[in-house]
Amino acid sequence: MITIPGVKPYFKEDGFILYPGDALELIPRLPEESVDMIFADPPYRLSNDGFTCHAGKRASVNKGKWDQSKGVEDDFKFHFSWIAACRAPLKRNGAIWISGTLHSIYQCGYALQLSGYKILNDIAWYKPNAPPHLAARYFAHSHETLLWARKYKNSRHTFHYRKMKESDWPEDFLKKPGRQMRSVWAINTPPAEEKVHGKHPTQKPLALMVRIILACTNPGDLVLDPFTGSSTTGLACWLTKRQFIGIDVEKEYLDLSIKRLQDIQRVGGVRTRRARRKRPPALPSRGQVPIQFDESGAVAEFMKELEEIRKRAGA
Numbered sequence: 001m002i003t004i005p006g007v008k009p010y011f012k013e014d015g016f017i018l019y020p021g022d023a024l025e026l027i028p029r030l031p032e033e034s035v036d037m038i039f040a041d042p043p044y045r046l047s048n049d050g051f052t053c054h055a056g057k058r059a060s061v062n063k064g065k066w067d068q069s070k071g072v073e074d075d076f077k078f079h080f081s082w083i084a085a086c087r088a089p090l091k092r093n094g095a096i097w098i099s100g101t102l103h104s105i106y107q108c109g110y111a112l113q114l115s116g117y118k119i120l121n122d123i124a125w126y127k128p129n130a131p132p133h134l135a136a137r138y139f140a141h142s143h144e145t146l147l148w149a150r151k152y153k154n155s156r157h158t159f160h161y162r163k164m165k166e167s168d169w170p171e172d173f174l175k176k177p178g179r180q181m182r183s184v185w186a187i188n189t190p191p192a193e194e195k196v197h198g199k200h201p202t203q204k205p206l207a208l209m210v211r212i213i214l215a216c217t218n219p220g221d222l223v224l225d226p227f228t229g230s231s232t233t234g235l236a237c238w239l240t241k242r243q244f245i246g247i248d249v250e251k252e253y254l255d256l257s258i259k260r261l262q263d264i265q266r267v268g269g270v271r272t273r274r275a276r277r278k279r280p281p282a283l284p285s286r287g288q289v290p291i292q293f294d295e296s297g298a299v300a301e302f303m304k305e306l307e308e309i310r311k312r313a314g315a
Helices: 023-029 072-085 105-114 161-166 206-216 232-239 251-267 299-313
Strands: 011-013 016-020 035-040 051-054 057-060 090-100 118-126 143-150 184-186 222-225 243-248
Touching (some): 016 232, 016 251, 023 072, 023 243, 035 206, 072 105, 090 206, 105 118, 105 143, 161 206, 206 232, 232 243, 232 251, 243 251
Parallel strands (some): 016 243, 035 090, 035 222, 118 184, 222 243
Antiparallel strands (some): 011 016, 051 057, 090 143, 118 143
16 A cells, blocks of 8 residues: 655554644655545634534634634645645546635635646535524525546546436435436535544534545545544545545544544444434444445446445344
8 A cells, every 4th residue: 555655654554544744744755646536624724713503502613723814825825735735646537625615615726726637526515404603694604615626637537427326325315316416415414423432623424425435436546635634534435445544733633533443443334323314324324234335346236235235224
């Protein structure tokens, strides 16, 4: 497996590697054209002493010094620097995904264009269970934007169109069976079962990351997350038989990542609760069962395996 030369991993096991440190320092040390896909959830720079709603109560939006804004120009320089740095280790036909809110995503989009990437889609991740806006001065924030881009304008990117179209995605009420997957996805924020060992303030739901990984990579591909946090990207890679490298400056979140990985390795899958919906979920509805996705073969085989997972779960 590809590693960062001269840098000791914080954790390394079975295609899952974590590095402590600054992404801007470590990304350039990766071998050229070694990564198949990058998923990045960079700091939104919105820790401004404001407040939000969490669990029905008023809570501070401050996440840490790493999320504090340094002004529009410096924030843009930061995003341009790491996005430009990602080009070298990304393979010619590789792709990058970036998640963000209005505080950062437009800067990231402009930086992608300046760096020579070709933007393919902007996905609106709609959160049906997003918290209300307590100040009552704006529309309630209920989505994040995901940018998907390839390295060059004329390169070829991986996209499993038929599997996205024809497979069943019941966690998303907007996805109609047999219809094209559109650019608005309705997926809830991470459930309590994905936070049993702790949580990251911008943690992504596993269902979201599994969808992205299955859509844009192949088994055995290497995925890099330069701001890995609690490593939901890495867990999705482990479940779908991809290799993973995660980088983060906070060892607290690297430790959380390790606990989450060891938990799903121990139980063979993801801790879940009984589904409230009548339709079977994309991941098991209850119990602790093995979860592995295999993309070899046709869509019918892919759908058959998803159905097998649901049967083992008793859905």
